[in-house]
Amino acid sequence: MTEKPLILVTNDDGINAPGIRTLIRIMNTFGEVVVVAPDSPQSGMGHAITLNSTLYAKQVYIDDGPQKEYSCSGTPADCVKLAIREILDKKPDLCVSGINHGSNSSINVIYSGTMSAAIEAGIEGIPAIGFSLLDYEWHANFENSIPFIKTITEKALKHNIPNDVVLNVNIPNISKEDIKGIKVCRQAKANWVEEFDKRKTPQGKDYYWLTGKFVNLDGGEDTDEWALEHHYVSVVPVQFDLTAHLHIKTLNTWNFK
Amino acid sequence: MTEKPLILVTNDDGINAPGIRTLIRIMNTFGEVVVVAPDSPQSGMGHAITLNSTLYAKQVYIDDGPQKEYSCSGTPADCVKLAIREILDKKPDLCVSGINHGSNSSINVIYSGTMSAAIEAGIEGIPAIGFSLLDYEWHANFENSIPFIKTITEKALKHNIPNDVVLNVNIPNISKEDIKGIKVCRQAKANWVEEFDKRKTPQGKDYYWLTGKFVNLDGGEDTDEWALEHHYVSVVPVQFDLTAHLHIKTLNTWNFK
Numbered sequence: 001m002t003e004k005p006l007i008l009v010t011n012d013d014g015i016n017a018p019g020i021r022t023l024i025r026i027m028n029t030f031g032e033v034v035v036v037a038p039d040s041p042q043s044g045m046g047h048a049i050t051l052n053s054t055l056y057a058k059q060v061y062i063d064d065g066p067q068k069e070y071s072c073s074g075t076p077a078d079c080v081k082l083a084i085r086e087i088l089d090k091k092p093d094l095c096v097s098g099i100n101h102g103s104n105s106s107i108n109v110i111y112s113g114t115m116s117a118a119i120e121a122g123i124e125g126i127p128a129i130g131f132s133l134l135d136y137e138w139h140a141n142f143e144n145s146i147p148f149i150k151t152i153t154e155k156a157l158k159h160n161i162p163n164d165v166v167l168n169v170n171i172p173n174i175s176k177e178d179i180k181g182i183k184v185c186r187q188a189k190a191n192w193v194e195e196f197d198k199r200k201t202p203q204g205k206d207y208y209w210l211t212g213k214f215v216n217l218d219g220g221e222d223t224d225e226w227a228l229e230h231h232y233v234s235v236v237p238v239q240f241d242l243t244a245h246l247h248i249k250t251l252n253t254w255n256f257k
Numbered sequence: 258m259t260e261k262p263l264i265l266v267t268n269d270d271g272i273n274a275p276g277i278r279t280l281i282r283i284m285n286t287f288g289e290v291v292v293v294a295p296d297s298p299q300s301g302m303g304h305a306i307t308l309n310s311t312l313y314a315k316q317v318y319i320d321d322g323p324q325k326e327y328s329c330s331g332t333p334a335d336c337v338k339l340a341i342r343e344i345l346d347k348k349p350d351l352c353v354s355g356i357n358h359g360s361n362s363s364i365n366v367i368y369s370g371t372m373s374a375a376i377e378a379g380i381e382g383i384p385a386i387g388f389s390l391l392d393y394e395w396h397a398n399f400e401n402s403i404p405f406i407k408t409i410t411e412k413a414l415k416h417n418i419p420n421d422v423v424l425n426v427n428i429p430n431i432s433k434e435d436i437k438g439i440k441v442c443r444q445a446k447a448n449w450v451e452e453f454d455k456r457k458t459p460q461g462k463d464y465y466w467l468t469g470k471f472v473n474l475d476g477g478e479d480t481d482e483w484a485l486e487h488h489y490v491s492v493v494p495v496q497f498d499l500t501a502h503l504h505i506k507t508l509n510t511w512n513f514k
Contacts, residue, residue, distance in 0.1 A: 055466070248442075
C-alpha cells in the first residue's frame, strides 16, 4: 500500500466515549481517518439494524485532528452500512471498532455492538478489528492499550486479515509493563448466568433488571479467557459463516426426505 | 423421553403474529407449551439484550389452548433469558422460535431476532430450532409449513440436536405438494447491498431509510439458498463458537510477541 490507508472508525459506546477518542488518535498515525459512530451508547445491541425507523447522520467536530467525524442515530451495524454506502467516497482499507469499555471475549462476541460493527465491515469485504479493554468504567485508562493496538494494526495492514474473518482483540486492564504479549486464541466456551433483579414500580407493577454472573466452563489453555487471565492480549479470528460444518454429516443421519 | 417434553416458544415478530400462533398450535401436539415472546415486533434486533432499561413480563390469554403465554417488553434474547430464569420451573426440553415472517437464510442469520432467540437457548444448553417462512407478509400462509415443522421437530426430539448447535430452518413459500423435501445445508455466502433512501424532513433535515438488495455470491449446490430456490426446506446447523479455527495458524505466522 503506497497511499495512506483510509480507516473507518466506529464503536458502540457512542462517538463521545473516551475509548473511541483514543482509537481515533492511534489511527491518525496510520492513515486518513473517517469516524462514523453512534450518537448515544449502544452496548448489548448485538447485530441489530434499524429497519422500522429513520436514520440520521451529521458531521460533528469533537476533538482537534485531521479526522472527519459523523454521528449517527443508528446501531453500530447501521453506522458501518451508512459509512460505506453514503458517507465514504471509496471502500475503506480497514475498519476498527472500539476501544470498547469492557470485555468482548468468549461468548460476549455474540452480544457485542463493537464486534457487530467489525463483522458488518467484514461481510462487506473490509478488513476489520474490534478492540476492547477489560474495564467497564467511562474513565478507564486506555493509555496502556495503545502499544498493543498499534502492533496489531501494523501487522493487519502488512499481512492482510484473511477473507471472511475479523479480529476480536481484548486487552487486560493492567499496566503495559505487566502485559506479557499478544496471543492468538480461540473463543472460550463460557456463558452468563443471569440473575434477574425483580422489583415493583411505585404503582405496584413487577419489573426486572437483567444482571448476571460470567461463568467460564472452558479449562483450555488456548482460549481468550485463559490468555486474559494470564496477562496476555487476546486475538481471536472470528467468522460470520455460522455453519457447524462438522455437524452436516450428523444431521444427514436423521434421514430427512 | 417418557414424560411430555416442555417446549418454550418464542419469536421476533411479537406474540400476536400469525407465525407464532401457528407454531404454538403445532407444538401443542408435541408437549407442554410455554410461550414467552416480545410484546411488539423485534425484527432486525440481532442478538440485542436489554442492559440499560427495565423489562416487563405478564401472563396473557390470546388463543384457546393448553399453552401458557407471557408477553415481554424485551428482545427475543431477553425473552429466552427471562423464561429460563424467572418463568419456567425447569429447563425446557426444546426451544422453538418463529415461524418468522420472512427468510433467515444465509447471512440473515446474523441480523435475525428469531435465530438469536434460538442461539440464546443453545448457549443455555437447550436444544433449539428457528423456523422461518419465505414470506414477509403479516397474513402469510403458514399452513404449508406445518408438515415440515412437524417432521423436523419429531426428528430433533428423537435424535437430539448436537451440543452447541442450533437449527436454522427456512421454508419456501410454495404449496406443500411442490416442496421436494428437507435438505441439510451450509449457510450460503451472500450479503445485502444496501441502498439508503435519503429524504428530507418537513423541517429540511436529511434522514435515511435503510433498504437493500440481497445478493447471493455463492454458486455452491450445498447451500441454503440453493435448496430454497430449488424448492427444498433448508436446515443449517448453526454454531455460536465464532472462532475461525483454521485461521489461528494463519495469524500465528504474523509473529506477535
